[in-house]
Amino acid sequence: MDMDAFYASVEQRDDPELRGKPVAVGGRPESRGVVAAASYEARVFGVRSAMPMARAVRLCPELVVVPPDFERYRSVSVQVMDILRTCTLLVEPLSLDEAYLDVTENLWGEPLGSRVAKRLKNEILERTGLTASAGVAPNKFLAKIASGYRKPDGLTVISPDRVESFLQELPVEALWGVGPVTARKLHQAGISKLTDIRSVDIDLLRRTVGSQADWLRQLSLGDDPRPVEPHRDAKSSSTENTYAEDLVSLDSIRAELDRMARENAEWLERKRLTARTVTIKVRYADFTTVTRSHTLSMPTADSDLIASWAVELITRTEAGRRPVRLLGVRVQGLVAWV
Numbered sequence: 541m542d543m544d545a546f547y548a549s550v551e552q553r554d555d556p557e558l559r560g561k562p563v564a565v566g567g568r569p570e571s572r573g574v575v576a577a578a579s580y581e582a583r584v585f586g587v588r589s590a591m592p593m594a595r596a597v598r599l600c601p602e603l604v605v606v607p608p609d610f611e612r613y614r615s616v617s618v619q620v621m622d623i624l625r626t627c628t629l630l631v632e633p634l635s636l637d638e639a640y641l642d643v644t645e646n647l648w649g650e651p652l653g654s655r656v657a658k659r660l661k662n663e664i665l666e667r668t669g670l671t672a673s674a675g676v677a678p679n680k681f682l683a684k685i686a687s688g689y690r691k692p693d694g695l696t697v698i699s700p701d702r703v704e705s706f707l708q709e710l711p712v713e714a715l716w717g718v719g720p721v722t723a724r725k726l727h728q729a730g731i732s733k734l735t736d737i738r739s740v741d742i743d744l745l746r747r748t749v750g751s752q753a754d755w756l757r758q759l760s761l762g763d764d765p766r767p768v769e770p771h772r773d774a775k776s777s778s779t780e781n782t783y784a785e786d787l788v789s790l791d792s793i794r795a796e797l798d799r800m801a802r803e804n805a806e807w808l809e810r811k812r813l814t815a816r817t818v819t820i821k822v823r824y825a826d827f828t829t830v831t832r833s834h835t836l837s838m839p840t841a842d843s844d845l846i847a848s849w850a851v852e853l854i855t856r857t858e859a860g861r862r863p864v865r866l867l868g869v870r871v872q873g874l875v876a877w878v
Contacts, residue, residue: 541624541660541674542672542673542674542675542691543620543671543673544580544692545583546613547613548563548577548578549670550616551565551606553668561581561604562578562582562584562602562604563579563582563604564582564596565578565608566607567593567782569596569605572594572784573592573605574590574591574592575588575596578591578596582596582600586599586600613636616668617637620664623660623668624641624660627643627648628641628642628643629647630643653676657697660672660674661693673687673690673691673695674694675687676696678698679762679764680764681759681764682698703762710733711733712726712734715734715737715760717756718756722752725749729744734760737757742757745757773874774811775872776874777804777874778869778870779804781867787867793864794851797850801843801847801849802843804846805842805843805846805847808841808871809841812877813874813876813877814840814877815839815872816835816872816874817836817871818846818849818869819832819853819872820853820854820867821867821869822867822868823864824864825862827865832853832854834852834853841877850869
């Protein structure tokens with residue numbers, strides 16, 4: 541189940557003046573803001589999430605830019621997830637606006653997944669005033685694709701006997717984990733359709749996508765054995781920031797990394813977790829992005845140690861010699877306190 545243009549739809553629901561208008565939720569264009577969500581009226585102009593807001597405004601001069609209100613979105617998300625759990629306790633949220641549900645056996649005693657989806661969509665609309673799109677399929681991979689097939693307010697069902705015909709229509713970009721960079725590599729290797737993955741030489745596939753090869757081949761057959769996991773443990777924590785003006789001073793860059801690292805360390809302490817690996821992310825003014833990591837000999841939640849490694853890792857980049865527009869710090873390899 542996937543809510544439609546969630547942040548923008550909440551804004552349009554709560555402010556009648558925004559209804560029917562192209563709306564983008566995110567930061568101001570003059571402050572290097574990024575689009576967090578775009579209404580369907582804005583998407584007609586090519587406005588998409590993760591796009592620089594300045595570009596979005598160029599594409600759509602009438603665009604209404606609204607600052608995000610994440611507390612409000614979280615509140616609506618709680619409502620939606622509560623509705624989903626009236627049907628099944630096997631709900632795995634992916635984000636505030638999207639979740640997997642296993643409805644093989646459900647609290648309503650409904651044998652057809654399509655009827656479950658229709659009822660949930662109606663419940664969400666009645667109780668929140670928002671629309672959702674649903675994908676009903678034998679596994680996560682197929683359900684995810686199906687949920688985006690007829691947005692907004694869509695419902696797509698892939699029954700077991702339709703799986704193969706559905707797969708035959710898909711481009712390689714539909715595969716889980718294939719982003720623009722991987723897709724480009726696959727196209728260069730002559731692999732453009734999802735089903736091409738099945739017939740290509742496995743050694744060529746491994747040279748092209750590395751350790752993803754076996755997983756992509758499995759998905760290309762429509763096989764995804766992952767269960768719906770209602771209580772997924774956090775695998776990492778990260779903090780990042782895009783700056784209105786490029787950072788050029790190494791001292792200011794170090795200070796920002798120190799602050800972010802300590803925020804992550806505080807999160808670890810609250811969650812009673814420790815981390816094995818510290819990673820920094822640096823995006824230069826020309827949008828080139830690099831990451832640098834260090835794996836500790838022992839997992840830790842010590843803020844001084846985590847911060848010192850985040851600051852140390854910046855020496856392995858060109859920060860200070862090249863202007864920086866974004867910085868981030870991530871802790872991963874999480875282990876519970878003993």
